[in-house]
Amino acid sequence: MNFCSHCGQPVKKVLLAGDSHPRFQCNGCSRVHYQNPKVLVSCYATWGNKVLWMRRGIEPCVGKWTAPSGFVEEGESLEQAAARELFEETCARVDPQQMQLHMVGNLVRMNQIYMVFRAPLLSPEFSTTEEASEVRLFAADEFPIEDFAFPEVADNVQLFYRDLQRNRFGIYMGTLENGKNTIRVVGRED
The missing domain is CATH 2.20.70.10 (Ubiquitin Ligase Nedd4; Chain: W;)
Structure with a gap:
């Protein structure tokens, strides 16, 4: 400034x-x-045992895979922001009222709070946009983790796939710093 x-x-x-x-x-x-830190939201949108991912069409990390994410705007809830970002980046739709919290993360290096939700897709319809050069559903064994845009959240991706395979979800909190993540469970679905 x-x-x-x-x-x-x-x-x-x-x-x-x-x-x-x-x-x-x-x-x-x-x-x-x-x-103060900005609030970054993301939605892990699912269809069966698969999660919707996008290949970034813009910097940073152009060409790498990531979850649709973005910042909360004034006047919207966290869930509305996550659903909006998902739609803006992939044309995919979820019901914000069906969103469940997956993680609250501190991205200290980036001065951001990372709020990750999960929700089922309303239909398996999605498409590329200016921000996403490719959009795909991946099962856990298909996801190209080695080509992931933001390594600091890769542990969180693996936690989510584990929970999705078990069909039993946790709520996590942690500090996400590349190579030094500390993530803990703060709640479990009954």
Whole structure:
């Protein structure tokens, strides 16, 4: 950040009294600008024992496989955002009210909170978009994990496929840092 979004004057990073993190403060109007993590949502959309994946058509990681994901917009719930991103990127549809929480993850390096849901596809209809050069359903033994766009969440993908094969789902929480993931179960389906 270089300039205040309120008055346009330059900002500087300072440690304010009683705060634990340096913040951007305006040199002109003294407004403090907090920078907090963004909320990233994703939906593991299923059809039987398969999960819908997309090959990225845009950067970052163009050509690699990932789950349809994106950021929550103002005025929408987490589930609505995950369903919207799924549709925008793959033209696939799920019912946001059928979504179940799969994981809450901290992507510290990217300054993001990662909320992953699961939901059955309403039908096995999907297509490519500007953001997805290929869209496919993969069973666990078919998924090209070696060609996955974001290695920090690969453990989460494997957990989900394990749960899908067992048809018994957990709710997980963790910190996802490539090579140093810590994931724990915080709940189980009865």
